[in-house]
Amino acid sequence: xxxxxIIDYVGTFAFxxxxxxxxxxxxxxxxxxxxxxxVTAVGGGTLRDILLGFTPFWMMQSSYLIVTGIALLCVxxxxxxxxxxxxxxxxxxxxxxxxxxxxGIGKSLSAGFPIWVAVIMGTMTGAAGGVIRDILxxxxxxxxxxDIYALACVFGGCIYFIxxxxxxxxxxxxxxxxxxxxxxxxxxxxxxxxxxxxxxQENIK
Amino acid sequence: xxxxxIIDYVGTFAFxxxxxxxxxxxxxxxxxxxxxxxVTAVGGGTLRDILLGFTPFWMMQSSYLIVTGIALLCVxxxxxxxxxxxxxxxxxxxxxxxxxxxxGIGKSLSAGFPIWVAVIMGTMTGAAGGVIRDILxxxxxxxxxxDIYALACVFGGCIYFIxxxxxxxxxxxxxxxxxxxxxxxxxxxxxxxxxxxxxxQENIK
Amino acid sequence: xxxxxIIDYVGTFAFxxxxxxxxxxxxxxxxxxxxxxxVTAVGGGTLRDILLGFTPFWMMQSSYLIVTGIALLCVxxxxxxxxxxxxxxxxxxxxxxxxxxxxGIGKSLSAGFPIWVAVIMGTMTGAAGGVIRDILxxxxxxxxxxDIYALACVFGGCIYFIxxxxxxxxxxxxxxxxxxxxxxxxxxxxxxxxxxxxxxQENIK
Numbered sequence: 225x226x227x228x229x230i231i232d233y234v235g236t237f238a239f240x241x242x243x244x245x246x247x248x249x250x251x252x253x254x255x256x257x258x259x260x261x262x263v264t265a266v267g268g269g270t271l272r273d274i275l276l277g278f279t280p281f282w283m284m285q286s287s288y289l290i291v292t293g294i295a296l297l298c299v300x301x302x303x304x305x306x307x308x309x310x311x312x313x314x315x316x317x318x319x320x321x322x323x324x325x326x327x328g329i330g331k332s333l334s335a336g337f338p339i340w341v342a343v344i345m346g347t348m349t350g351a352a353g354g355v356i357r358d359i360l361x362x363x364x365x366x367x368x369x370x371d372i373y374a375l376a377c378v379f380g381g382c383i384y385f386i387x388x389x390x391x392x393x394x395x396x397x398x399x400x401x402x403x404x405x406x407x408x409x410x411x412x413x414x415x416x417x418x419x420x421x422x423x424x425q426e427n428i429k
Numbered sequence: 430x431x432x433x434x435i436i437d438y439v440g441t442f443a444f445x446x447x448x449x450x451x452x453x454x455x456x457x458x459x460x461x462x463x464x465x466x467x468v469t470a471v472g473g474g475t476l477r478d479i480l481l482g483f484t485p486f487w488m489m490q491s492s493y494l495i496v497t498g499i500a501l502l503c504v505x506x507x508x509x510x511x512x513x514x515x516x517x518x519x520x521x522x523x524x525x526x527x528x529x530x531x532x533g534i535g536k537s538l539s540a541g542f543p544i545w546v547a548v549i550m551g552t553m554t555g556a557a558g559g560v561i562r563d564i565l566x567x568x569x570x571x572x573x574x575x576d577i578y579a580l581a582c583v584f585g586g587c588i589y590f591i592x593x594x595x596x597x598x599x600x601x602x603x604x605x606x607x608x609x610x611x612x613x614x615x616x617x618x619x620x621x622x623x624x625x626x627x628x629x630q631e632n633i634k
Numbered sequence: 635x636x637x638x639x640i641i642d643y644v645g646t647f648a649f650x651x652x653x654x655x656x657x658x659x660x661x662x663x664x665x666x667x668x669x670x671x672x673v674t675a676v677g678g679g680t681l682r683d684i685l686l687g688f689t690p691f692w693m694m695q696s697s698y699l700i701v702t703g704i705a706l707l708c709v710x711x712x713x714x715x716x717x718x719x720x721x722x723x724x725x726x727x728x729x730x731x732x733x734x735x736x737x738g739i740g741k742s743l744s745a746g747f748p749i750w751v752a753v754i755m756g757t758m759t760g761a762a763g764g765v766i767r768d769i770l771x772x773x774x775x776x777x778x779x780x781d782i783y784a785l786a787c788v789f790g791g792c793i794y795f796i797x798x799x800x801x802x803x804x805x806x807x808x809x810x811x812x813x814x815x816x817x818x819x820x821x822x823x824x825x826x827x828x829x830x831x832x833x834x835q836e837n838i839k
Contacts, residue, residue, distance in 0.1 A: 247573070248627030255580055256573025257627055270480075275680075275690055280480055283546050303628055341693050355770070360560070362569045364772045368657070368666025375665055422658030422667050423713055452778070453832030460785055461778025462832055475685075485685055488751050508833055565765070567774045 228323070233291050235320020238313055239265040240295035241306075243357045248299065250361050257299070260360050262292040267353035272328050272345045276335050318409040322402035324350040325377040329384055329401065339388070343381030350377040350405070372412035375419070380405035433528070438496050440525020443518055444470040445500035446511075448562045453504065455566050462504070465565050467497040472558035477533050477550045481540050523614040527607035529555040530582045534589055534606065544593070548586030555582040555610070577617035580624070585610035638733070643701050645730020648723055649675040650705035651716075653767045658709065660771050667709070670770050672702045677763035682738050682755045686745050728819040732812035734760040735787040739794055739811065749798070753791030760787040760815070782822035785829070790815035 243264030247257040266288050270280040282288040299306060306313075328349030332342035351367055351374035358365040367373040383404040387397035411417070448469030452462040471493050475485040487493040504511060511518075533554030537547035556572055556579035563570040572578040588609040592602035616622070653674030657667040676698050680690040692698040709716060716723075738759030742752035761777055761784035768775040777783040793814040797807035821827070 244627070250569060250574075251626050252569075252573040253575075253624035253626045255624055256570070259573065259579075274479060274684060275693065277689060279482060283480065283542065286545055289545070299627060337693065338696075340696055340699070359564055359769055359772075360570060360573070362564075362567065362772065364660060364662075365666070365770060368662040368669065368770070369660075370663075374669075419663035419665055421661045421663050422654070422709060449832070455774060455779075456831045457774075457778040458780075458829035458831050460829055461775070464778065464784075479684060484687060488685065488747065491750055494750070504832060564769055565775060565778070567769075567772065 231319060231323050232327075233287065234316050235323050236265045236288055236291045237295050238316030238320050239353055240292040241299065241313055242317065242354070244296055244299045245306075246357060246361050246363075252361075254296065254300070258292060258296050260357055261295055262289065263360060264353045264357040265292055265295075267356035268324060268349045268351060269328070269353075271352045271356075272331070272349045275348075276332060276337070276345065278331070278335070314413070315410075318406045321350045321373075321376065321409055322380065322405035325380045325405050326384075326398045326402045329381060330398070339381075339385050343378060343385065346381050346384075347374050347377035350374070369421075370418065372408065372417050372419070376405045376408040376412065379408045436524060436528050437532075438492065439521050440528050441470045441493055441496045442500050443521030443525050444558055445497040446504065446518055447522065447559070449501055449504045450511075451562060451566050451568075457566075459501065459505070463497060463501050465562055466500055467494065468565060469558045469562040470497055470500075472561035473529060473554045473556060474533070474558075476557045476561075477536070477554045480553075481537060481542070481550065483536070483540070519618070520615075523611045526555045526578075526581065526614055527585065527610035530585045530610050531589075531603045531607050534586060535603070544586075544590050548583060548590065551586050551589070552579050552582035555579070574626075575623065577613065577622050577624070581610045581613040581617065584613045641729060641733050642737075643697065644726050645733050646675045646698055646701045647705050648726035648730050649763055650702040651709065651723055652727065652764070654706055654709045655716075656767060656771050656773075662771075664706065664710070668702060668706050670767055671705055672699065673770060674763045674767040675702055675705075677766035678734065678759045678761060679738070679763075681762045681766075682741070682759045685758075686742060686747070686755065688741070688745075724823070725820075728816045731760045731783075731786065731819055732790065732815035735790045735815050736794075736808045736812045739791060740808070749791075749795050753788060753795065756791050756794075757784050757787035760784070779831075780828065782818065782827050782829070786815045786818040786822065789818045 240261035243261035244257045247260035252260065266280070266282045270282065273280045302309075325346040328346035329342045332345040333339070337345070354367055354373070355365045380401045384397055384401040387400055392400070445466035449462045449466035452465035457465065471485070471487045475487070478485045507514075530551040533551035534547045537550040538544070542550070559572055559578070560570045585606045589602055589606040592605055597605070650671035654667045654671035657670035662670065676690070676692045680692070683690045712719075735756040738756035739752045742755040743749070747755070764777055764783070765775045790811045794807055794811040797810055802810070
């Protein structure tokens with residue numbers, strides 16, 4: 225098991241935890257919590273694979289199912305104690321976001337799509353799972369209202385694009401991209417950066 | 430029209446009825462009720478086909494559209510009288526669940542996927558239509574909170590796996606699987622079996 | 635840039651505006667509003683392309699992203715002033731609905747699907763974006779409860795079918811179909827036509 229695989233599982237674990245916790249707040253049962261956790265973890269990559277025309281990645285190996293199962297066990301066993309670990313989970317989540325973005329960009333480019341499609345796919349890989357999670361628990365998607373989250377992926381995508389323009393080798397480009405996403409995510413959360421909202425209009429059709 | 434086709438239509442009919450009734454509770458118009466009924470009936474199989482890379486099954490023959498139309502007619506004409514038939518519809522629904530699970534497993538295996546993917550696809554074929562229905566009517570998915578429903582499909586999938594291990598012929602395996610799903614669904618509803626829920630945690634990120 | 639392309643962008647613009655305004659009513663931030671606007675504009679065609687087995691059309695050219703960006707800018711800059719233009723946007727939306735229906739029907743037929751699949755795909759191209767929009771903003775889909783909207787696409791699809799039966803040349807068929815959709819949409823909105831709703835039933839399973 226190489227370094228990237230470990231990071232992949234760490235990200236999957238953190239994403240699954242976020243889904244399971246929100247599901248538990250809605251009093252979903254274990255099965256429901258497991259499904260929401262799994263969809264949060266693999267939903268973004270699944271949407272990307274469907275749009276690109278690939279077989280969804282989690283259908284190739286059962287590890288994502290297992291990592292989600294471990295996440296469910298942790299929430300069941302550790303329960304409230306997990307709250308003290310919020311900062312750790314936040315870091316795991318940010319690391320996952322960085323890696324997922326890089327994976328999404330790489331997969332799209334190697335399928336022959338232009339860089340702007342790749343940036344969208346990278347962002348989707350990182351952020352769409354959370355949107356599907358919020359749809360399943362019947363809440364307005366969090367990332368549309370709060371924090372810089374998906375935008376951190378877009379920012380990373382731009383860094384990726386600049387790196388290719390500068391002919392930086394792939395390894396370096398990927399590392400810089402992941403670090404940009406992680407850094408942007410952590411900084412924006414720490415300093416409570418957010419985007420402006422639109423003025424609601426009364427007369428909406 | 431052979432026996433399996435009839436069961437397929439019976440299941441489609443029961444699933445469509447459940448969608449149309451929930452849509453009518455939300456005061457959807459006839460068109461909305463029809464769409465929700467249709468999506469409830471074919472949504473699970475459609476998701477399966479997209480994930481497996483097939484053309485959705487209902488695009489190959491118009492019978493699913495017609496069965497949904499008949500279901501809509503029944504709800505419009507029979508109205509409240511239909512409530513007295515709740516037990517019959519429940520049995521139809523359970524039979525549909527059993528058949529859909531078997532169909533989903535078989536289609537995945539014949540596409541070359543491993544058994545654990547097939548079990549997921551069988552469960553999805555049976556239970557995902559109801560999740561999409563609940564998303565369309567803007568409710569928290571029922572199967573995540575109540576009853577043993579999707580788990581009956583998972584249970585059937587395990588029976589299928591055991592049957593293949595024991596080299597039971599395909600026909601017998603499929604029959605046993607369907608009966609397990611139907612039996613589990615009926616027993617669990619009768620005895621009000623349900624899974625535990627997670628303790629909600631206050632500080633959710 | 636030919637005439638059809640201009641109409642395509644006009645429709646995309648109107649659909650994006652409707653998504654962005656509903657997102658702003660939910661206090662989504664700029665990013666969220668952009669995503670909802672984009673999904674409203676391209677969601678129906680994307681669903682169609684996935685079901686037909688094509689690469690989603692907007693991944694082939696960046697113009698749809700740009701048109702959505704312009705729509706976002708308009709809402710930000712013009713704000714409340716845009717409300718006075720409601721009738722213009724309504725006409726744009728109806729024109730887009732007509733074109734999208736024709737495009738969806740044509741693409742399905744040229745992929746070898748029968749006419750009834752093409753009519754569904756045309757309707758989906760026109761109307762599914764609005765359904766996905768309503769799911770993202772966590773509202774019951776508007777088109778299931780109000781007005782003749784998707785039915786205008788179905789009506790156009792029937793006109794298309796009749797035209798092929800009468801061997802009317804493709805150009806004429808497409809024009810007649812688009813005009814039927816646009817006409818039906820405008821008339822039904824003007825005269826407040828709507829479908830009956832079902833009587834809600836108390837005992838819903």
